[in-house]
Amino acid sequence: MKRHVLIFGLVGGLLIATLQYTEYRFVVIEHSIELYGALVAVLFAAFGIWLGLRITRRREIVRERVVVREVLVPAEAPAPLATDTVPFAPDRAQQRSLGITARELEILALVARGFSNREIATQLFVSENTVKTHCARAFDKLGAARRTQAVLRGKELGLLP
């Protein structure tokens, strides 16, 4: 896809150069500048459309995907839900390396569970501003700009279940 852009640039440059070179020969002599502009416009518009088609071409295929949903039927002992039952332990090492405090993580967990700042504040008996502060610090440490992003990062890093 990057190649297309490159080609685009190259051909564009070539075209301009060519036109620039030849304009004094026969283009401008016979016709006016508007024809020249229109020519360039049409060519580039067509090229742009072609480019747009090209880089998004393969997507409108009507695919028929066969999804094999394998239903696990336990033979005798279930026991694979152990990991689900476990209370989940956040990656403390990761947490420490990012400098995320316990409180921040606590609030982050509540954010991840879909609570609003106000709801979190009520649950923890603190002011909404405090929640915002913790959030802001946590977001900063996680390199997130939004709570959804922060939650995503938190899960990726093993900080959240």
Place this chain on the structure above:
Amino acid sequence: MKRHVLIFGLVGGLLIATLQYTEYRFVVIEHSIELYGALVAVLFAAFGIWLGLRITRRREIVRERVVVREVLVPAEAPAPLATDTVPFAPDRAQQRSLGITARELEILALVARGFSNREIATQLFVSENTVKTHCARAFDKLGAARRTQAVLRGKELGLLP
């Protein structure tokens, strides 16, 4: 879609007319004809690309046949990482039962990936308002009041990875 072509033509004509009108004023006076050509070229290329992307927006119709295959599991090898390797297929049944459209789910997935409405709008070549509308409908169908909640519900219901 026909309107786009019309707009294209109109704006193109206008642009050319404008340039044609103003060229003798300040464009050509200061700069040469190649700058004029380059300007037209860039503008039209951008417009063309936009148009190309716009009218060939991914229309991914996925018809999938769900084959439920019961597999006997030896009761100790749970193999839970299979779900991570699989490209992930949202629970279409769940989606249908909730009346969530493909577009809504698509946007929901981007929300889950931490993008803002504006970013999503840019990615999908639609207006921010449209994204908001899709979001609102999806949230409503999911019974969520916030995007974090919606993401949570979506994952619970097998709609999101």
Place this chain on the structure above:
DNA sequence: GATGTCGTCATACTTTCGCATGATTTTGCG
């Protein structure tokens, strides 16, 4: 006792979200 971290809170402001509502367009389908 100075230093540093953490938690708490506030104020002021900007940006983003979400809701309601209505309108137009596009599209899939019988």
Place this chain on the structure above:
DNA sequence: CGCAAAATCATGCGAAAGTATGACGACATC
């Protein structure tokens, strides 16, 4: 073709969320 479902977009508004900055007390530690 015509209809219904989707998708698109707009506007206006209030509520959240997020940013920046400063402050203050508790507590641990050196």
